[in-house]
Amino acid sequence: xxxxxxxxxxxxxxGFGVFIVWAVTLLVFVLLQISPGSPADVLLSGGVVxxxxxxxxxxxxxxxEPWYVQYFLWLKDxxxxxxxxxxxxxxxxxxxxxxxxxxxxQIVGLSMLLATLLSIPTGIIAGANHGSVVDxxxxxxxxxxxxxxxxxxxxxxxxxxxxxxNVLPSGGAGSGFVGRLTHIxxxxxxxxxxxxxxxFRMMRAGMRDVLEKDYIETCTAMxxxxxxxxxxxxxxxxxxxxxxxxxxxxGFLIVYAMVVEFVFGMGGLGRLxxxxxxxxxxxxxxxxTIITAVVFVVSNIVVDLLYTWADPRVAVGGSE
Amino acid sequence: MSQPxxxxxxxxxxxxxxxxxxxxxxxxxxxxxxxxxxxxGFLIVSALVVVAILAPVLAPHPPDAxxxxxxxxxxxxxxxxGTDNTGRDVLSRIIFGTRYALAIAIxxxxxxxxxxxxxxxxxxxxxxxxxxxxxxxxxxxxxxxxLLLAMVIVTTFGINIWNAMIAxxxxxxxxxSRTVRSSALSIREETYVQAAEGLGYSDSRVMxxxxxPNSVPPIVVLxxxxxxxxxxxxxxxxxxxxxxxxxxxxxxxxxxxxxxxILVTPWPIVFPTLAIAIAVLGFNLLGMGLREVxxxxxxxxxxxx
Numbered sequence: 001x002x003x004x005x006x007x008x009x010x011x012x013x014x015g016f017g018v019f020i021v022w023a024v025t026l027l028v029f030v031l032l033q034i035s036p037g038s039p040a041d042v043l044l045s046g047g048v049v050x051x052x053x054x055x056x057x058x059x060x061x062x063x064x065e066p067w068y069v070q071y072f073l074w075l076k077d078x079x080x081x082x083x084x085x086x087x088x089x090x091x092x093x094x095x096x097x098x099x100x101x102x103x104x105x106q107i108v109g110l111s112m113l114l115a116t117l118l119s120i121p122t123g124i125i126a127g128a129n130h131g132s133v134v135d136x137x138x139x140x141x142x143x144x145x146x147x148x149x150x151x152x153x154x155x156x157x158x159x160x161x162x163x164x165x166n167v168l169p170s171g172g173a174g175s176g177f178v179g180r181l182t183h184i185x186x187x188x189x190x191x192x193x194x195x196x197x198x199x200f201r202m203m204r205a206g207m208r209d210v211l212e213k214d215y216i217e218t219c220t221a222m223x224x225x226x227x228x229x230x231x232x233x234x235x236x237x238x239x240x241x242x243x244x245x246x247x248x249x250x251g252f253l254i255v256y257a258m259v260v261e262f263v264f265g266m267g268g269l270g271r272l273x274x275x276x277x278x279x280x281x282x283x284x285x286x287x288x289t290i291i292t293a294v295v296f297v298v299s300n301i302v303v304d305l306l307y308t309w310a311d312p313r314v315a316v317g318g319s320e
Numbered sequence: 321m322s323q324p325x326x327x328x329x330x331x332x333x334x335x336x337x338x339x340x341x342x343x344x345x346x347x348x349x350x351x352x353x354x355x356x357x358x359x360x361g362f363l364i365v366s367a368l369v370v371v372a373i374l375a376p377v378l379a380p381h382p383p384d385a386x387x388x389x390x391x392x393x394x395x396x397x398x399x400x401x402g403t404d405n406t407g408r409d410v411l412s413r414i415i416f417g418t419r420y421a422l423a424i425a426i427x428x429x430x431x432x433x434x435x436x437x438x439x440x441x442x443x444x445x446x447x448x449x450x451x452x453x454x455x456x457x458x459x460x461x462x463x464x465x466x467l468l469l470a471m472v473i474v475t476t477f478g479i480n481i482w483n484a485m486i487a488x489x490x491x492x493x494x495x496x497s498r499t500v501r502s503s504a505l506s507i508r509e510e511t512y513v514q515a516a517e518g519l520g521y522s523d524s525r526v527m528x529x530x531x532x533p534n535s536v537p538p539i540v541v542l543x544x545x546x547x548x549x550x551x552x553x554x555x556x557x558x559x560x561x562x563x564x565x566x567x568x569x570x571x572x573x574x575x576x577x578x579x580x581x582i583l584v585t586p587w588p589i590v591f592p593t594l595a596i597a598i599a600v601l602g603f604n605l606l607g608m609g610l611r612e613v614x615x616x617x618x619x620x621x622x623x624x625x
Contacts, residue, residue, distance in 0.1 A: 143604050152597055155582070255467045282476075288468070293463050
């Protein structure tokens with residue numbers, strides 16, 4: 001049952017989410033204002049500039065107005081779904097992104113799934129057998145896992161599997177469900193492995209903390225089997241902080257999905273944004289930042305929802 | 321007994337300070353040695369520092385010496401890690417690359433301590449409106465992933481080594497501020513802080529002399545792990561061509577330059593990327609080990625005094 005208090009709490013979170021997205025747009029806009037060179041130059045630096053283009057960009061971004069008027073008008077466009085025009089690509093930004101976002105977000109989804117499958121069971125085992133050989137082995141593996149940048153493991157995977165063993169495709173995004181899956185599986189596994197290693201660390205620490213709680217002792221005293229205590233009472237409580245943190249990692253995941261997807265030569269958002277940064281194509285970078293912020297905020301609200309459902313005390317006790 | 325002269329007093333004061341530094345170092349070493357992960361991490365990081373300082377002595381060849389007669393050579397006795405596309409010795413370039421890795425570490429730690437720690441202290445100590453506004457600002461910064469925020473910064477200010485390092489340094493500030501803030505929030509309730517306030521000490525004195533020293537463990541732990549992440553971010557940025565640019569002998573830039581010859585020979589990309597992984601591993605092990613000892617009490621109780 002959803003109480004009015006829960007609704008109030010979620011509305012508060014939603015309002016905060018809107019504030020975050022708005023503040024991100026302001027921050028990035030202010031960065032554009034303080035950048036060396038006039039905003040028109042920065043916006044146009046992606047290609048050959050004609051006087052006509054200069055006039056059109058000045059008109060489109062209202063560059064003759066004071067900055068707060070510019071910002072307001074630009075915000076109005078963004079809210080209406082108009083993300084601007086890329087001068088280096090000669091196309092509207094919204095179209096460029098619409099063509100490419102799917103592959104990136106498929107990698108994000110698959111790697112999150114793989115990260116969960118890899119980290120939660122191993123985290124439970126390691127946390128429940130603290131100090132054992134298995135625990136040490138898993139912990140060291142996890143540290144090595146977070147220490148290898150995804151572009152490094154990506155390059156090595158391409159070298160080994162595509163060039164030497166010739167068992168995996170080395171580029172492109174594949175077509176059809178199976179084709180796409182074979183193309184995105186290895187990149188997602190590498191990314192999922194890295195995120196999974198972070199989640200494993202949290203899950204392990206969480207299990208360690210929970211298993212020292214009084215109610216676990218009560219369970220033991222009641223004579224419940226250890227397997228049941230670990231799975232039913234400890235793991236369920238240890239998973240909550242992992243859930244919260246995985247919401248905070250979603251932005252990180254999106255950016256690193258762009259990196260792996262760039263390394264594996266798939267035509268997703270990664271290549272678009274990386275080339276845009278290189279060409280100082282500001283409208284694309286701006287749009288990428290806003291989209292990431294929106295996804296970040298939305299996924300954190302979803303996590304909050306799950307959390308309120310898993311642990312009703314959160315909504316009752318307030319936000320802190 | 322005669323009064324000690326001014327000179328003697330200054331001298332003994334200095335000796336006292338020296339012994340405090342020594343005692344601090346000794347205590348730090350005991351903390352590190354009590355955990356095997358921290359020890360291995362410390363050894364890797366120390367090795368990096370030694371290699372960076374002795375780079376001109378250790379490197380068998382000058383890092384920028386080209387030899388167009390011997391490009392993309394596989395590992396050999398003359399060039400243990402092979403040569404790159406202009407015949408430069410990969411091992412020598414990796415040895416000089418440690419200097420860039422440590423420069424990144426220094427920039428990140430400096431920005432985190434100067435900006436991150438002071439913001440966190442002020443927010444946690446004053447609470448109320450100051451805290452609220454600082455935290456909201458940090459919430460906004462945290463909602464942009466570090467690497468993307470760094471990309472926005474280099475898009476605005478241009479792609480070069482300084483912008484890349486400063487951008488990565490700035491993006492790690494919010495995490496540090498949050499940690500210091502939450503630590504300051506709980507420490508300011510301690511009786512010794514109230515005593516210091518009751519004695520009428522200035523706010524800055526209370527913050528710097530009473531709260532800060534007690535927030536050192538989380539700062540050290542987070543700072544060390546953040547260096548690991550920052551090394552990954554700068555290397556990734558450089559590999560993508562958005563950070564440190566070739567022909568600079570930084571590991572990320574070397575990987576970027578070698579990318580085009582990957583089908584001819586993998587060595588010029590394999591060795592620099594391994595160097596990145598080892599350096600990151602060193603800081604990660606040190607950070608994880610210190611976390612176990614400083615924040616969880618560790619396996620050896622006597623270390624935490």
